[in-house]
Amino acid sequence: MSSALSAISRMSRVFPFAQDWKRQVKAQVIVECVFQDLDLFVPNSRGASAMLAEHGLISARRTFPLLADLAARISPGTAVMQTAEEFCASERGRRNAERLKRLFDEHGSDKGSMNGYHPVYGELFARFPDTAKVRHLLEIGIGTPNVTLVSHMGEDGKPGASLRAFRDFLPDAQVRGADIDRAILFQEDRITTHFVDQRDLGSFAELRSLGAEAPYDIVIDDGLHAPDANIGAILFALDVLAPNGWLVVEDLKESALPAFQVIRAVLEHAYDTNLIKAGSGYLLLATRRN
Ligand SMILES: C[S@@+](CC[C@H](N)C(=O)[O-])C[C@H]1O[C@@H](n2cnc3c(N)ncnc32)[C@H](O)[C@@H]1O
Structure with a gap:
């Protein structure tokens, strides 16, 4: 329980919308979905799970546009x-x-x-x-x-x-x-x-x-x-x-x-x-x- 609470409090720092408990539960679900479904993009690094999930989403958003830039540089x-x-x-x-x-x-x-x-x-x-x-x-x-x-x-x-x-x-x-x-x-x-x-x-x-x-x-x-x-x-x-x-x-x-x-x-x-x-x-x- 205490680790769940500390995860939630970390999340409310990382995800500003996670201020009431319903939103905190939603934020927790998002974090789990990112780890389960977008693991490819989650940094292979140490850090709080909410923070890693946030970086995973940033990576998912940026990876294909950057790959397209790389492709255009070569071809x-x-x-x-x-x-x-x-x-x-x-x-x-x-x-x-x-x-x-x-x-x-x-x-x-x-x-x-x-x-x-x-x-x-x-x-x-x-x-x-x-x-x-x-x-x-x-x-x-x-x-x-x-x-x-x-x-x-x-x-x-x-x-x-x-x-x-x-x-x-x-x-x-x-x-x-x-x-x-x-x-x-x-x-x-x-x-x-x-x-x-x-x-x-x-x-x-x-x-x-x-x-x-x-x-x-x-x-x-x-x-x-x-x-x-x-x-x-x-x-x-x-x-x-x-x-x-x-x-x-x-x-x-x-x-x-x-x-x-x-x-x-x-x-x-x-x-x-x-x-x-x-x-x-x-x-x-x-x-x-x-
Ligand atoms: C935009 S409609 C096709 C319109 C049609 N070609 C026309 O111009 O009159 C898209 C179709 O894709 C089918 N579809 C959706 N997911 C699919 C999938 N995973 N595999 C094959 N077909 C799928 C839908 O059932 C739907 O009939």
């Missing part, structure tokens, strides 16, 4: 960004973008008017020698309308909206979707869907064996939108992308960009990458260098 390209309009430079890309915007909007996907990703996809498809020959596209994130689940599309969300837009745009493609919500899996003309939890690499087994038979021209991550889950999707995609295939990671938030600049630096020796600002979000693109 300045990792800090370069483009707008969607700058990326979509070709006439074919612009024509594709117009058509894709219509299809995204018609099917109820947020990739068109809402998020402004159509110029990015328009240009990606223009970079294939023949868009009609894009045969295999996979998107993680089908679009659940179940508002009790993370990363839902709202009650009016239409599962499969973007899959249908891609299917209609690509005349010969087999389009696959994958999602953690089994309730929205469906099959229809040239679309199949599969269960996947992008935080569980083992759950990619079925998609991995399909990709081994027929590598994917495009893999899109529009799932959970957390950096560790993104890395799960990237690890999977690198194994199953066709030689000229593209990986697209959507909806990066500004505060997470340092993590993606580091990912660019890691990929750099074998992949060309772009960070693109489109509408309210950012996208990471990667394609294997020939």
